[in-house]
Each structure stands twice: as C-alpha cells, then as structure tokens.
Amino acid sequence: MINQFGKTEWQGDIKGHGDITTKSGTVNALISAGTRFEGQKGTNPEELIGAAHSGCYTMFLNHVLSAAGHQVESITTTSTVTLDPGQSPPKITKIHVSTEAKIPGLSAEEFQKQAEFAKANCPVSQVLSAVPEMTLEAKLS
Numbered sequence: 001m002i003n004q005f006g007k008t009e010w011q012g013d014i015k016g017h018g019d020i021t022t023k024s025g026t027v028n029a030l031i032s033a034g035t036r037f038e039g040q041k042g043t044n045p046e047e048l049i050g051a052a053h054s055g056c057y058t059m060f061l062n063h064v065l066s067a068a069g070h071q072v073e074s075i076t077t078t079s080t081v082t083l084d085p086g087q088s089p090p091k092i093t094k095i096h097v098s099t100e101a102k103i104p105g106l107s108a109e110e111f112q113k114q115a116e117f118a119k120a121n122c123p124v125s126q127v128l129s130a131v132p133e134m135t136l137e138a139k140l141s
Contacts, residue, residue, distance in 0.1 A: 006048075020048070037085060046081040046092065053079035053124045057097060060122035064114050065103060073102040074141075094133040102141045111140050 008031060010018035017032040020043065027048075035042030054077040062072050082094040097119055101111065115138035119125055128134065 017042075036083075046083050049092075049128070050079040050081045050095075053081070053095065053097070053122075053128060056122045056124035057099070057118055061099065061101070061115060061118035064118050065101075065106070068114065070103050070106050073104065075099060075101040092131050094135070095128060095131050096135045096137070098137045100139050100141050106140065108140055112138050 005023050006020060006027070007022075008018045008020045010016060014033055017030060017034075019028065020031045021028045030042035031044060032040065032042060034040035036044035036046070057079065058075050058077045061077075062075055065072050077097065077099040080096045080098070081092055082096075084091050084093045087093075099115060103111065115136060119134065119136045125134070
C-alpha cells in the first residue's frame with residue numbers, strides 16, 4: 001500500500017487563510033476563500049483536484065497505450081473542475097478532461113477507445129465518479 005497526504009494549516013475564520021502542502025514538499029501554496037471564489041493569487045481545492053486528475057489520467061492512459069504495444073511520444077491533459085458556488089452547499093458539478101497525444105501509427109478510433117477506458121478507470125477518476133458529469137475530448141496530434 002502507498003500512503004500519500006496533503007495538509008492544510010489554517011489561520012483565522014473563513015476570511016483567514018491557510019498553507020496547503022504535500023508529503024513530498026513540492027506543493028506549498030496559499031489557500032483562502034479569496035483564492036477559491038474571488039480569483040485572488042493562490043490555489044484552491046478544485047484547481048488541485050484538476051491537477052491531480054490530469055496527472056493520474058495521463059499516467060494511466062500512457063500505461064494503457066504502452067501495454068497495448070503503442071509507442072507514446074507525448075500526452076498533454078487538462079482536467080477542468082467546475083464548482084457551482086450558488087448551490088447550498090457548493091458542489092462540484094462537472095469535470096471536463098481534454099487530452100491530446102502524439103502516438104505514431106495509432107488510429108483516432110483506437111485512441112478514443114483507450115482514452116475513454118482511462119477516463120473510467122484511472123484511480124482519481126474512480127474517486128471522482130460522484131461528480132454528476134465527466135466529459136472527455138480526446139484527439140491525436
């Protein structure tokens with residue numbers, strides 16, 4: 001088993017702020033209501049979920065394609081997480097995954113099939129399955 005963690009140390013009430021860090025120390029960022037809802041400098045949970053999802057998806061898709069015998073040159077993935085702050089409580093309502101890959105000799109149809117499989121089965125996608133809508137745009141470059 002592999003155990004990883006993120007940690008937040010918060011100061012003050014909801015108008016306060018915190019520092020969010022990861023076990024590895026590579027993430028150390030400001031987090032606050034202003035960074036989440038007002039576009040202030042810093043990060044927010046949805047941005048971090050998007051980063052984690054894009055990383056997991058990309059690595060899993062690469063694994064799936066490599067296991068099928070394809071030589072992956074590059075994959076770029078963006079995972080856009082939509083938060084609806086108008087709901088009470090606020091809810092993540094949608095995640096859109098956009099991925100583009102360079103894989104010589106792979107058909108668009110086969111790439112779409114493998115991309116859909118990765119969307120459904122990467123570990124972070126599985127955790128995010130409670131989100132009502134997850135869409136995928138996959139294309140070869």
